[in-house]
Amino acid sequence: MSMLVLEDVHTHYGKIEALHGVSVEVNKGEIVSLIGANGAGKTTLLMTVCGMPQASSGRVVLEGRDITHEPTSQIMRSGLAIVPEGRRIFSGLTVEENLHMGGFFNTKSEIRKSQAHVYELFPRLKEREHQRAGTMSGGEQQMLAIGRALMSRPNMIILDEPSLGLAPLVIKQIFEIIGHLREEGITVFLVEQNAHQALHLADRGYVLETGKIRLHDTGKNLLENPDVQNAYLGG
Amino acid sequence: MAANNFRHALFCAVVTLIISIPILGLNLEAKGINIILTGAKTSTYVAIVLAAVAVFVFQAYRDSIMGLLGKLPNFNPLADKEPMEQSKRVKLESWILTGIVVLALFWPFVVSRGSVDLATLVLIYVMLALGLNVVVGLAGLLDLGYVAFYAVGAYTFALLSQYTGISFWMALPIGALLAGLTGMILGFPVLRLRGDYLAIVTLGFGEIIRILLNNWTTLTGGPNGIGGIPEPTLFGMEFGRRVKEEGNTSFHETFGIAYSGEHKVIFLYLIALVLAVITALIIRRFMRMPVGRAWEALREDEIAARSLGLSRTAVKLSAFTIGAFFAGFAGTVFASKQGFISPESFVFLESAIILAIVVLGGMGSQLGVILAAIAVTILPELAREFSEYRMLIFGAAMVLMMVWRPQGLLPMRRIHITLNKQE
Ligand SMILES: Nc1ncnc2c1ncn2[C@@H]1O[C@H](COP(=O)(O)OP(=O)(O)OP(=O)(O)O)[C@@H](O)[C@H]1O
């Protein structure tokens, strides 16, 4: 049963085409990793799902609904959440206010429940509840970004390089949490430079090269693939 | 001095000359039916050259001069204080605001008529600044044409009173709603623009409205304006010596007291006070509501806010509309206070002053905005001899402000810049 399907998606920035016909499928309950070099178009692919920018041709289908031409505000209110590249927390707001923004379209009691749940996943955030988010460490900010995305109780979460710029210990923590999300039944679509860990965790993986899908296989097979090892796993 | 600096300074001096010679050095004079161009006195030219030299010297040594400015002692006692905790702050702010309102209630009974009149004007600016604060301070949309909505409110009342004889109390909501509607209609196409572009387009709108008012003579009377705008009544009681509207009674007769011109002034002041308080309370309410948080979120990070499902257009439009609504509110009061309005009251300078109040007040904080409104309106009046230099003093104050306290008098949130520790 597919959660998200991209069919021959082309995306343009002005006249420049960044995605040249990408097809990806993410099934319900899976963790799917997307790896690729800098500038391959990973972020573009994820943002196209969110409608910023919209695909110029092809189809994006979320839980059986064609969202190709839907506005971002509508897409993001239907069970999809994203942890954007570079975290993008609201640095002037407190941790708690950030979380509340994540649950913007939920009722008060729903917000209370999800907040407690997020604090359970990230006890560190609870300790920093009233701290201004911009003053937290990089790792804490990343936890907040994930927590904020979880506030809307999504069926599917998209993460764009959650390990970027973090120390190994924190990265390990983050990957553990991502594994935990799958156990909760949340579908995960993950973009990572950290190919080794990402493929290890993933059920399936895609390799994106200059706007095209080059390879796609199970995580395990990709880890053993000599081309992937050469290009993304440091030989 | 680097060669680059020198060239830049030379360029600035030349620009000064190019701009000031035609503006100050040449005069148009009407001789009979002909208009002739005459040169100014030699002293003017000398002054222009001196100004150009001054510009050159300043630009050439700008870095060291600005460095010196930064080293000046800071007279602001709050400057180095640690920020207060948010909840404590909000409480303190509420107390101070209540104090100000109570003080303001008694104020008109102890001071002169002129002071009350001025205070009414301050209150109108408070309303305007609180409204613009939503747009600029909270939503982060730089609106340079805010005065357009003020004009819509004022002209709505003026025109309705002229053609239908509407009363102040009826016009108040209509003027505000119409201004809000104008904000919504104008905002819709332009709110996609960001930053500087939005500023320029709103600046244009402000001018378009003013020029429209100036030239649509059949409707608005053009530069001659509209007069005879009625004052507010109190439950059908008028404050004039004689009752103008049929069915109304007069205030001094009803209460059996002698007629005094002061009653009217004080009454207007009290109305403005009540409306300013209502404005502050409503906007405070908005700030606490989800829509208020949405404004802040969108200002802080547009992509993040959108990725949470917030609609950029809806959020921005709500701020723009609410801001315009209160400008219309203020405009109606202004029209009623003046009794006469013309496009001259709605020039760009007004937008600039209101914006200056918001910036001086600290972008977002209501108390800051109120204090700044008082300062900006009253200070020039206190220094009347300098009134011609009002703008100059203003500019100097802004420069000092940016050197000492770039976040405004009472910023809503202190901006912390800290390096993120890596774990
Ligand atoms: N807003 C934009 N306007 C124009 N071109 C863009 C824009 N964003 C991305 N691009 C271009 O699209 C291509 C793909 O960029 P994208 O950010 O999707 O790559 P990425 O795989 O996420 O890279 P990284 O690993 O560095 O994050 C690049 O060539 C980039 O220059």
Ligand SMILES: [Mg+2]
């Ligand atoms: Mg990227």
